[in-house]
Amino acid sequence: MNTAVAKARTADHNNIDDTLYVSDFGLKPNTKENAVQAVYQALKKAKGMKNPVLAFAKGRYDFWPDKMLERTYFESNTTDNNPKRLAIFIETMQHLTIDGKGSSFVFHDRIQPITIEKSEQIVIKNLAIDWEFPLTAQALVVDTNSNYLDISLDAKQYPYSIVDGKIIFSAEGWKGVITGVMEVDKETNLIAYNTGDNPSALGSGWQKYTAEKLGKDIVRLHYAFKRKPAKGNILILRHNDRDHALMFINESRNVHIQDVNAYHCAGLGILSQYAENVSFERVNIVPNKTKGRYFSGHDDGLHFSNCRGTIKVEACMFEGLMDDPINVHGTYVRIIRKLGSNKLLCRFMEHMSTGMPWARAGENIAFIDNTSMKTVGNTTVQAFKQISTTDFELTLTSAIPSTIQEGFGLENMDWTPTVLIRTSTFGGNRARGVLVSTPKSIRIEHNVFKSSGSAVLIAGDVNSWYESGAVTDCLIKGNKFLSSCNNSLYQFTEAIISIFPEIPVMNEQTDRYHRNIRMEDNVFFAFDYPILFAQSVDGLSFKHNQLHRSYEFKPFHPRKATFTLIGCRNAQILDNTIDPELLGKNVVLEYMDTHDLRLQDDFILSH
DSSP states (O other): OOHHHHHHHHHHOSOGGGEEEGGGGTOOTTSOOBOHHHHHHHHHHHTTSSSOEEEOOSSEEEEOSTTOEEEOOOOTTSOOOSSEEEEEEEESOEEEEEEEEEEEEEEOSSOEEEEEESOEEEEEEEEEEEESSOSEEEEEEEEEOSSEEEEEOOTTTSOEEEETTEEEEEETTEEEEOOEEEEEOTTTOSBOTTOSSSSOTTOTTGGGOEEEEEETTEEEEESOOSSOOOTTOEEEEEOSOOOSOSEEEESOEEEEEEEEEEOOBSSOSEEEESOEEEEEEEEEEOOOGGGTOOOOBSSOSEEEESOEEEEEEESOEEOSOSSOSEEEEEEOEEEEEEEETTEEEEEOOSTTSOSOOOOOTTOEEEEEOTTTOOEEEEEEEEEEEEOSSSEEEEEESSOOOTTOOTTOEEEETTSOEEEEEESOEEOSOSSOSEEEOOSSOEEEESOEEOOSSOSEEEOOOSSSSOEEOOOSOEEEESOEEOTTTTOSOOTTOSSSEEEOOOOSSOSTTSOOSEEEEEEESOEEEESSSOSEEEESEEEEEEESOEEEEOOSSOOOOSOOOSEEEESOEEEEEESOEEOTTOSOOEEEEESOOGGGEEEOTTOEEEO
16 A cells, blocks of 8 residues: 555544445446445445444445345335345444545435444445436426427436337336426426425326327427426426335434435435434435436435434435425324233324334333324333234233223324424425424424425324324424425415314314424515414414515415414414515414414404
8 A cells, every 4th residue: 555545544534444445345436337245345344343434435336236135124104115125234333434535326226225224323424326317307398388298308317218108217127107297497496386286287187198209309298288387497207106215224323414415316315213313414405406407306305203312404405305305203003903901903004104113112102092182191012013014913011091992093102302403405395394293302493494385394193194293392493484485285285384283173172282382583485375374282482583575476375364373272473573565464263262362463363
């Protein structure tokens, strides 16, 4: 080894014995050779080291599915196409750092790039992730007509054919038909105004199109589309399943991801499941602009299912996602049958969240009335027995109360995290901004939101998505909510901030589901009426915020109130700075009395 290389390695890491270089395993950058086996061998050797650092010389590294490890994983909110093919597999390791040194990791076919399994003290940093042929496509709108739509498709980036009048994308062993279409404003990078899920970018019935190739890169879609996209805008064409994550952090703890650019994934971005203490710093899930793309991930950006400890997201950026940038939740399961005095048959109800190890001996669980969503008791797990991917038996340390009925829900209270999200940017993404449901402390501070739907959604339900976590302590402070927020309709987008637990029976007597949610010192630029929608909150505070009127878009939302409060208690809307031109300046109350709300004089109650 020459002196210069030795000095460089020493500068990278104080203990050279702990540093491995993939080049020492025969892997060189920019060759397009398959990196999989060399990385496997390097990680195998790293297992015997105390504080291993696996370093890559800066460049491009390609990962192909040949000779790849395969594992069966049941990943939350992901299609159970098994086995998963694992490119970089970190299993039962401690104190490992993977340093890409600014490298690009390029993947081929359907692959899970990075999997962290039963490990702790793991750092992934200084790299970019992309696909040679992404499992999403885009097209330029060239012309529109009452009976057809002309688009330009780059066949080099998005290989396709036309079969029986339909566009079929295929490359490297996969293929897919178009299942969803989004329109992006080419100049602003935002989802086009009022083109969310309702109405869609092309209107209802768009799947009846017939495709015809006119010439190089030009395809005509014959159909009287109910909605016409703007000429010059971009259509995002979704055409594949969400069958793997970009990174899967499973049953691991103290994992830190920093300085990572994630340009694409066919499923969730970074999925943390039964993980403890995970943090993200300068992680950007954004389109690869060097390739002219306007999309990034196929679904959520950072997804947290049944985690605990602290989730920390700082100085990150999210843009071009086809679902929510951040989603934090637990998993409700349903009681199917009582098998004995202390034994239950339970079921995962959401078809993309099954097969997980839902509980362990000694963990605390809560009984949930599925009609009122009220917690009606607690108990402790004695044993968990998997029956199938959907069903399991739960043995409890005490007798089941007679008031607990089949059909009620269960929540695992031991897997609930504290959440800190700050100084991050939520750009143009298909759905909402931050979804968060956890009973531990939540802080959403000093972020910028340009979300197409609601910027913040606090939900919870035990009858539909089965995502658990009634909020008890949430502070939303110092954020900027720009005018693009809530400019399209998606599920639960009742306002810029939407607090919307799905409670089947709601009336004056219904117990409050969420508690202690405060919104302070934020700045809103609202083009439409609804700024806050809140249902079933005890202790709701909206204070010291600035409410500005924006004229960037035309109002369209069916709700015509600035604030809608349903079944809330101990609410206050006080000391806010109000633009005289702000729409509405009104508050609608349902299942509440006026004494449940302290209201500043600038607003009026309406019915």
